Amino acid sequence: MRRDLRLHDHPALGAASETGRVLPVFVLDPVLLESAGAPRVAFLYRTLRALDEDLRRRGGRLALCAGRPEEVVPRLVAEVGASAVHISEDFGPYGKKRDRTVEMALGRVPLVRTGSPYAVSPKELRASTGTAFRVFSAFARAWAERALPAPCEPEPAKWAALPSWCTTVDSLPPEPALPRGMVLPLAGEAAGLAAWEDFRSSRLASYEDRRDRVDLAGTSRLSVYIKWGSLHARTLLASLGPADKRFRQELAWREFYASVLDYWPESARQVLQPRAAGWRWDNDEELWQAWAEGQTGYPLVDAAMRQLLAQGWVHNRARMVTASFLVNDLHLDWRRGARHFMRYLVDGDLASNQHGWQWVAGTGTDPAPYPRIFNPVAQARRFDPEGAYVRRWVPELAQLYPPAIFEPWRLPAGPPAGYPAPVVDHSLERLEALRRRVAHS
Numbered sequence: 001m002r003r004d005l006r007l008h009d010h011p012a013l014g015a016a017s018e019t020g021r022v023l024p025v026f027v028l029d030p031v032l033l034e035s036a037g038a039p040r041v042a043f044l045y046r047t048l049r050a051l052d053e054d055l056r057r058r059g060g061r062l063a064l065c066a067g068r069p070e071e072v073v074p075r076l077v078a079e080v081g082a083s084a085v086h087i088s089e090d091f092g093p094y095g096k097k098r099d100r101t102v103e104m105a106l107g108r109v110p111l112v113r114t115g116s117p118y119a120v121s122p123k124e125l126r127a128s129t130g131t132a133f134r135v136f137s138a139f140a141r142a143w144a145e146r147a148l149p150a151p152c153e154p155e156p157a158k159w160a161a162l163p164s165w166c167t168t169v170d171s172l173p174p175e176p177a178l179p180r181g182m183v184l185p186l187a188g189e190a191a192g193l194a195a196w197e198d199f200r201s202s203r204l205a206s207y208e209d210r211r212d213r214v215d216l217a218g219t220s221r222l223s224v225y226i227k228w229g230s231l232h233a234r235t236l237l238a239s240l241g242p243a244d245k246r247f248r249q250e251l252a253w254r255e256f257y258a259s260v261l262d263y264w265p266e267s268a269r270q271v272l273q274p275r276a277a278g279w280r281w282d283n284d285e286e287l288w289q290a291w292a293e294g295q296t297g298y299p300l301v302d303a304a305m306r307q308l309l310a311q312g313w314v315h316n317r318a319r320m321v322t323a324s325f326l327v328n329d330l331h332l333d334w335r336r337g338a339r340h341f342m343r344y345l346v347d348g349d350l351a352s353n354q355h356g357w358q359w360v361a362g363t364g365t366d367p368a369p370y371p372r373i374f375n376p377v378a379q380a381r382r383f384d385p386e387g388a389y390v391r392r393w394v395p396e397l398a399q400l401y402p403p404a405i406f407e408p409w410r411l412p413a414g415p416p417a418g419y420p421a422p423v424v425d426h427s428l429e430r431l432e433a434l435r436r437r438v439a440h441s
């Protein structure tokens with residue numbers, strides 16, 4: 001089990017169960033653990049504990065192995081005499097390579113791929129050119145025709161007894177220290193299903209109207225569960241109705257980016273748009289620090305960056321505004337911002353994150369011929385109209401209300417004590433960003 005840490009609606013588990021007794025295994029792969037930030041590792045450990053609890057209630061246990069998958073999986077297979085290894089197919093650049101290596105190391109024992117973390121397999125949909133779709137709207141049309149699979153609910157598995165020498169979640173390493181004060185959501189499948197039920201019954205109907213407001217709890221906050229597969233998109237899609245078009249479309253964005261990354265794996269690190277290859281980025285350490293610490297003097301940007309450090313989650317609109325600020329106002333490389341996000345996001349997902357960043361930077365899948373430069377003040381007025389989001393995350397501005405909270409530097413005495421003046425002038429940097437695009441394209 002990897003990014004499919006649940007027991008319901010699990011095609012790979014269903015396929016394994018059909019052939020006999022099942023020993024669920026999770027490999028603590030040092031390559032992945034080293035690159036994941038503390039919040040994601042801590043949430044993973046909690047998810048594994050919850051999964052083990054769920055298994056125990058059904059008479060099973062989760063076997064936990066630490067080491068390189070191509071070494072520990074064949075060893076375990078030999079020791080328990082397994083006839084096959086079942087997985088949900090992985091489409092990330094590392095995951096695909098790892099699975100091929102494990103497959104070779106397994107020799108005659110088959111590695112059976114059934115299902116994936118997506119409702120539609122990323123390699124299933126192709127544009128007329130034969131490549132993956134590069135434009136979301138065309139992908140979404142093709143995806144909508146296929147994304148109707150029924151949830152998979154096979155007979156309950158018969159669990160194999162855990163061999164006495166096998167380690168379990170009881171030997172998980174201590175959780176890495178979280179950034180000070182960070183609070184993570186409850187982990188595991190039951191928590192994910194409860195969060196989905198809560199959203200479905202109380203907020204799904206108003207999702208389209210409220211999803212862009214950073215001050216409201218208008219979105220599902222299911223990304224952390226979807227990331228580790230505690231919930232599968234298929235489970236959610238199966239209970240959506242015709243009125244839930246917008247929510248379905250957001251799930252499609254995730255699948256779109258997975259398909260782009262599957263086809264162009266190098267786009268995890270390199271720009272997707274050839275015209276953007278020559279764009280130049282600055283390297284100003286002070287500006288970087290101001291952004292990363294939420295000290296830019298632009299309240300919406302600072303609120304977003306502080307929410308990231310406090311919760312490991314940020315509202316989508318706020319992610320776009322703060323990413324645009326790094327790229328277009330500070331002229332810093334999107335890859336640096338993407339790395340920072342991956343370090344702190346609990347839902348950090350290579351495809352959605354790198355391509356979310358590339359979309360905002362104008363280096364990726366956005367087909368717009370003009371750069372989308374978000375105005376952090378106009379965005380705050382529109383999507384945080386009372387300033388409540390900023391007041392929550394930027395305590396120095398807790399006494400301010402509109403319009404002062406949008407531009408505290410315009411107060412007669414300047415910004416309140418402890419809050420910085422803007423580190424750059426948005427209107428000037430916007431022009432500079434446009435100049436650079438023309439000069440370097």
Ligand SMILES: Cc1cc2nc3c(=O)[nH]c(=O)nc-3n(C[C@H](O)[C@H](O)[C@H](O)COP(=O)(O)OP(=O)(O)OC[C@H]3O[C@@H](n4cnc5c(N)ncnc54)[C@H](O)[C@@H]3O)c2cc1C
Pocket residue numbers: 211219220221222223224226227250251252253254255257314315316317319320323341345347348349350352353354356357360
């Ligand atoms: C710069 C940037 C970085 C991002 N990094 C990530 C990331 O690392 N992991 C991640 O899951 N999402 C990422 N997103 C997408 C999006 O911001 C989050 O999925 C969303 O905010 C999660 O909150 P939610 O579950 O309440 O979303 P909801 O609005 O409730 O959406 C439901 C689900 O749809 C999917 N989804 C929604 N919007 C997007 C989107 N634009 N792209 C891809 N999937 C989407 C998610 O799985 C989400 O949980 C990023 C967006 C940007 C602009």
